[in-house]
Amino acid sequence: xxxxxxxxxxxxxxxxxxxxxxxxxxxxxxxxxxxxxxxxxxxxxxxxxxxxxxxxxxxxxxxxxxxxxxxxxxxxxxxxxxxxxxxxxxxxxxxxxxxxxxxxxxxxxxxxxxxxxxxxxxxxxxxxxxxxxxxxxxxxxxxxxxxxxxxxxxxxxxxxxxxxxxxxxxxxxxxxxxxxxxxxxxxxxxxxxxxxxxxxxxxxxxxxxxxxxxxxxxxxxxxxxxxxxxxxxxxxxxxxxxxxxxxxxxxxxxxxxxxxxxxxxxxxxxxxxxxxxxxxxxxxxxxxxxxxxxxxxxxxxxxxxxxxxxxxxxxxxxxxxxxxxxxxxxxxxxxxxxxxxxxxxxxxxxxxxxxxxxxxxx
Amino acid sequence: xxxxxxxxxxxxxxxxxxxxxxxxxxxxxxxxxxxxxxxxxxxxxxxxxxxxxxxxxxxxxxxxxxxxxxxxxxxxxxxxxxxxxxxxxxxxxxxxxxxxxxxxxxxxxxxxxxxxxxxxxxxxxxxxxxxxxxxxxxxxxxxxxxxxxxxxxxxxxxxxxxxxxxxxxxxxxxxxxxxxxxxxxxxxxxxxxxxxxxxxxxxxxxxxxxxxxxxxxxxxxxxxxxxxxxxxxxxxxxxxxxxxxxxxxxxxxxxxxxxxxxxxxxxxxxxxxxxxxxxxxxxxxxxxxxxxxxxxxxxxxxxxxxxxxxxxxxxxxxxxxxxxxxxxxxxxxxxxxxxxxxxxxxxxxxxxxxxxxxxxxx
Ligand SMILES: CC(C)[C@H](C(=O)O)[C@@H](O)C(=O)O
Ligand SMILES: CC(C)[C@H](C(=O)O)[C@@H](O)C(=O)O
Numbered sequence: 001x002x003x004x005x006x007x008x009x010x011x012x013x014x015x016x017x018x019x020x021x022x023x024x025x026x027x028x029x030x031x032x033x034x035x036x037x038x039x040x041x042x043x044x045x046x047x048x049x050x051x052x053x054x055x056x057x058x059x060x061x062x063x064x065x066x067x068x069x070x071x072x073x074x075x076x077x078x079x080x081x082x083x084x085x086x087x088x089x090x091x092x093x094x095x096x097x098x099x100x101x102x103x104x105x106x107x108x109x110x111x112x113x114x115x116x117x118x119x120x121x122x123x124x125x126x127x128x129x130x131x132x133x134x135x136x137x138x139x140x141x142x143x144x145x146x147x148x149x150x151x152x153x154x155x156x157x158x159x160x161x162x163x164x165x166x167x168x169x170x171x172x173x174x175x176x177x178x179x180x181x182x183x184x185x186x187x188x189x190x191x192x193x194x195x196x197x198x199x200x201x202x203x204x205x206x207x208x209x210x211x212x213x214x215x216x217x218x219x220x221x222x223x224x225x226x227x228x229x230x231x232x233x234x235x236x237x238x239x240x241x242x243x244x245x246x247x248x249x250x251x252x253x254x255x256x257x258x259x260x261x262x263x264x265x266x267x268x269x270x271x272x273x274x275x276x277x278x279x280x281x282x283x284x285x286x287x288x289x290x291x292x293x294x295x296x297x298x299x300x301x302x303x304x305x306x307x308x309x310x311x312x313x314x315x316x317x318x319x320x321x322x323x324x325x326x327x328x329x330x331x332x333x334x335x336x337x338x339x340x341x342x343x344x345x346x347x348x349x350x351x352x353x354x355x356x357x358x359x360x361x362x
Numbered sequence: 363x364x365x366x367x368x369x370x371x372x373x374x375x376x377x378x379x380x381x382x383x384x385x386x387x388x389x390x391x392x393x394x395x396x397x398x399x400x401x402x403x404x405x406x407x408x409x410x411x412x413x414x415x416x417x418x419x420x421x422x423x424x425x426x427x428x429x430x431x432x433x434x435x436x437x438x439x440x441x442x443x444x445x446x447x448x449x450x451x452x453x454x455x456x457x458x459x460x461x462x463x464x465x466x467x468x469x470x471x472x473x474x475x476x477x478x479x480x481x482x483x484x485x486x487x488x489x490x491x492x493x494x495x496x497x498x499x500x501x502x503x504x505x506x507x508x509x510x511x512x513x514x515x516x517x518x519x520x521x522x523x524x525x526x527x528x529x530x531x532x533x534x535x536x537x538x539x540x541x542x543x544x545x546x547x548x549x550x551x552x553x554x555x556x557x558x559x560x561x562x563x564x565x566x567x568x569x570x571x572x573x574x575x576x577x578x579x580x581x582x583x584x585x586x587x588x589x590x591x592x593x594x595x596x597x598x599x600x601x602x603x604x605x606x607x608x609x610x611x612x613x614x615x616x617x618x619x620x621x622x623x624x625x626x627x628x629x630x631x632x633x634x635x636x637x638x639x640x641x642x643x644x645x646x647x648x649x650x651x652x653x654x655x656x657x658x659x660x661x662x663x664x665x666x667x668x669x670x671x672x673x674x675x676x677x678x679x680x681x682x683x684x685x686x687x688x689x690x691x692x693x694x695x696x697x698x699x700x701x702x703x704x705x706x707x708x709x710x711x712x713x714x715x716x717x718x719x720x721x722x723x724x
Contacts, residue, residue: 084559119482119486119595120481120482120483120594121481121482121483140558141558143521146558147559148559148560148562151527155527155529156527156528156567157525157526157563158524158525158527158558158559158560158561158562158563159560160524160558160559160560160561161521161522161523162502163519163520163521164520165513165518165520166517166518166519167517194449195502195503196508196520196522197446197510197520197521198510198522199520200510200520201510201519202520205518225611225612226615228590228612228619229615229616229618229624231616232481232616232620234481246608247612249586250586250612253587253591254591254593256591257595
């Protein structure tokens with residue numbers, strides 16, 4: 001039976017890089033006998049333009065019905081003044097929350113061929129391979145009370161609430177420990193337990209899960225401010241990092257910038273396993289919608305293509321096909337093709353579609 | 363009349379680097395005719411050992427009475443299991459809150475002589491000079507409700523609350539804009555207004571203060587995750603950054619690590635101006651208590667000495683003396699003396715007291 005995919009290109013460069021993934025999918029259908037049943041829809045600014053909301057309930061339902069969601073990116077300065085409830089970002093926040101996509105996996109990996117793209121010295125980042133597991137349906141992103149209230153004197157008060165429960169921490173910790181076993185077997189849990197009680201609970205629960213279920217994995221704890229420093233000082237000390245929604249947002253962006261090539265990095269966001277053994281999952285590049293270069297045909301499609309490879313690997317257990325795609329990307333880089341964002345001296349500069357075609361050819 | 367200083371060396375390397383500041387003070391008294399009335403007291407682990415609390419009310423009173431507080435650092439793994447209320451960090455949190463020290467100024471500056479100490483490429487950080495203005499008595503550090511509650515089923519829930527009011531944002535924004543005028547006249551305000559209403563209010567209030575009081579300063583806005591990335595990608599784009607307590611904690615540590623020489627960086631935390639024209643102020647190195655090297659006489663005293671120079675500059679308006687100290691530090695570095703943390707090939711490695719003496723001699 002056909003694999004059901006929901007494809008949501010979103011805003012900015014989303015549509016043009018998604019087009020290259022469609023070529024990869026076509027190839028898999030014609031050459032590897034896979035069969036995909038693809039639905040495409042709009043989210044973010046594109047949905048605001050067409051329907052007046054950043055995401056329709058119908059799209060959420062389609063996401064539930066699909067085997068996996070392939071997401072582009074949302075955000076467009078055109079919609080900057082649309083109000084808090086309607087901003088394009090609501091699309092991704094709602095998808096995470098409604099599908100219960102609690103574990104965001106963000107690999108930060110340095111490609112040998114691109115090591116000079118990093119602003120860090122090559123000796124500091126060579127071979128870097130961090131996996132950040134970020135909690136994505138809890139914490140200060142979704143806690144109540146929240147909002148802006150007007151005080152009697154006319155001045156205002158903005159409030160947000162960070163909440164984490166034992167169960168929320170346990171399930172994301174398990175994802176991190178599980179992943180560590182398939183990697184270098186080390187987890188670093190990150191919070192601000194010296195200032196925040198929610199961080200103190202985080203640390204306690206991770207410690208418990210470790211002792212009871214994963215004593216074979218090496219566990220360490222680090223304060224979030226120190227973690228930000230250590231990522232710059234010596235990023236290779238990390239294997240898997242597990243942390244809450246807000247710290248994960250900053251630290252995963254920081255980690256990916258260490259590689260110098262954001263346009264290369266995919267991510268997966270996974271939900272709880274259902275009775276039928278399936279789990280909801282969304283795959284997206286970690287880079288944004290890059291409105292400044294949208295429509296010019298120069299965007300790097302690799303992060304989007306590697307997000308699709310992650311989809312094959314995690315949601316469909318198609319390890320061989322995932323490996324083929326990752327190998328093709330590697331080969332194309334070795335051959336010297338570069339989009340503008342990763343261009344360096346002596347390499348051949350190409351646009352979005354030439355890069356996409358080259359990967360399909362490989 | 364004598365200048366009243368409260369000196370709080372704290373834990374770890376605090377006492378040994380503070381000793382070098384005392385030599386600088388002695389020199390100023392004998393050679394520049396300044397007169398200091400110095401009270402010293404214990405905080406953090408040292409206070410826990412002697413009094414069973416991380417800081418006594420008496421110390422807070424002494425801080426109020428002083429013209430300025432010179433702080434070392436607190437934190438000692440010995441006290442890791444002492445409980446949330448009693449941890450050594452309470453000393454600095456209580457000083458900030460009780461004295462109303464709302465604006466933490468953290469310069470991240472690259473010293474030319476130490477440029478190779480950075481893990482970033484020299485071309486990326488040469489001449490780097492960022493001033494982070496971090497709000498320090500509000501936000502999620504102090505908001506209520508907070509705590510860990512036990513649910514009916516025995517599981518737990520950790521809660522913290524981020525709160526910012528118009529007035530709290532206005533006063534710290536003014537500090538940032540004022541500073542920018544004395545520097546490159548640019549302020550970047552950092553929040554997560556796409557996710558947090560408290561960040562949305564932050565952005566609105568900063569925009570208002572700018573329009574009404576500082577239209578001559580260039581203002582930009584940046585999301586905190588993007589800011590973490592931009593600091594790695596191109597840190598020299600920043601002049602003054604103004605942000606809340608939690609983002610400021612991570613971003614200022616990140617910024618200082620870009621310089622590669624934490625042991626060099628001072629900070630100031632300032633409160634509101636009182637009726638007598640004075641304002642409470644605390645000066646401390648941005649590095650921690652470094653318990654691993656405490657008592658060995660190898661710690662770098664420069665951040666502590668430069669914190670004292672900041673004290674002379676901001677609290678006492680002794681620009682000339684502050685310049686002398688900063689110049690002396692520069693000269694000693696140029697002459698090739700290095701403590702272990704900033705050691706590089708061909709330089710002369712020295713301990714805490716030789717470094718301190720060399721600076722006094724200069
Ligand atoms: C778009 C935005 C709401 C989102 C977040 O803050 O989580 C993004 O920065 C991310 O990291 O996926
Ligand atoms: C010691 C700790 C409570 C403190 C903070 O988080 O503010 C420290 O990290 C700092 O940045 O001064």
